[in-house]
Amino acid sequence: MDDSVELVWSHGRGRVDATAAMLRDLTMTGGGRRIRPLAQAAWNPQDPEVAGLPGHLRMLGGDFVCLPFGSAAVPPDAPEDWRRVGTPAPVPPHGITADARWRLTSHTAEDGATAVTATLVTPPEHDVARIVRRVRPVPGRARIEFDLELTARRPHRTSLGLHPILALPPVGSPRGARLDVVFSWGCVWPGRLHEDCRPAPGARFTSLDAVPAAGGGTVDLTPLPPPHPTEEVVQLVGARSPFRLHHADGTVVVVEWDDTLFDSLLLWLSDRGLPEAPWHGAYRGLGVEPVVSAFDFSATTSASGNPLSRDGARTTLGLSPAAPLRTTHAIEVIV
Secondary structure, eight states: OOSEEEEEETTEEEEEESBTTOEEEEEEEETTEEEOOBOOOSSOTTOGGGTTSOGGGGGOOSBOEEBSOOOOOOOTTSOHHHHTTOOOOOSSTTBGGGTSBOEEEEEEOTTSOEEEEEEEEOOTTSSEEEEEEEEEEOTTSSEEEEEEEEEESSOEEEOEEEOOEEOOOOTTOSSOEEEEEEOSEEEEOSSOSSTTOOBOTTOEESOTTSEEBTTSSEEOOSEESOSSOEEEEEEEETOEEEEEEEETTSOEEEEEOOTTTOOEEEEEEEEBOOOSTTTTTOOEEEEEEEEESSTTOOHHHHHSOOHHHHTTOOOOEEEBTTBOEEEEEEEEEEO
16 A cells, blocks of 8 residues: 555645545645645654654644544533533544545546545444545646545434645744635634633634634734744634635635535634644644534534534534535635
8 A cells, every 4th residue: 555645737746645645745836936835744754752643643734534523622621511511532533534544546637637536444333434535636726626425334423524734924924824714603612722822712703803812802813823822723603615815925825615514614723832742832734624513522522512503503414325425625826
């Protein structure tokens, strides 16, 4: 089985790894420039320090699939309505798809572009029997499209998420970037992820430029990078594709998804805010994650009467052997 397959096309190159079928090391070209739109781990995947970590964490970055979606326990400092539905952190985090090795098959088109099909057949006890992920560059454009097909082994409900992680502007950049997305309402992760976390835990809001702040008043979450190291998560309910990250040099990184299926977008801002190994205060990335989930809590929490679902957010979806689920998302760079 191949460890990885290189993607090559008119406007870029990248690599799909067998572990988590993760797209990483992506470089796109446009306007005479080379752009690296996706975050990369601040550590070496071969480092002994990360050898025992789940698959996606050994090389965290790029784009991968989470089934079921979820990596955290409801925090002990969460409001009572969250603690009532809390469960331990999922094992492995973000499910088998983000941890297992997939079988990779490459395809070369007449124009020379390389695409990859990644297939994962799960153990008999898993509710989903087979997952197929196709990673296909679009000739003539700085764009990659991802097709996902899930075939259930038995009827069930679960959480699901896509996990692109975008690169952040350099620390200290005087120009930076600004994020842009339309949504109905949002909620801040219901706990303190970092001592300098700016939003108030559990707060509701309708605009990213006026999110209730931990110390009172509001904070604008749209400019990047943040003014200091931090770790912040918000869920945007009723989010509409696309998401755009506008860089001051005119580059726009676009994430598109099926917002009739994934009607929430989880934004995970991780900027030098995690001191423990393997992060060591160096990791930087913006997760732009279309989800059917309650934050990144377990599938059990997402399937419960959690505060988001009680207020109308869809936090699980139903899968059946009779109707495989198919969806597509995309990442594009516009210069």
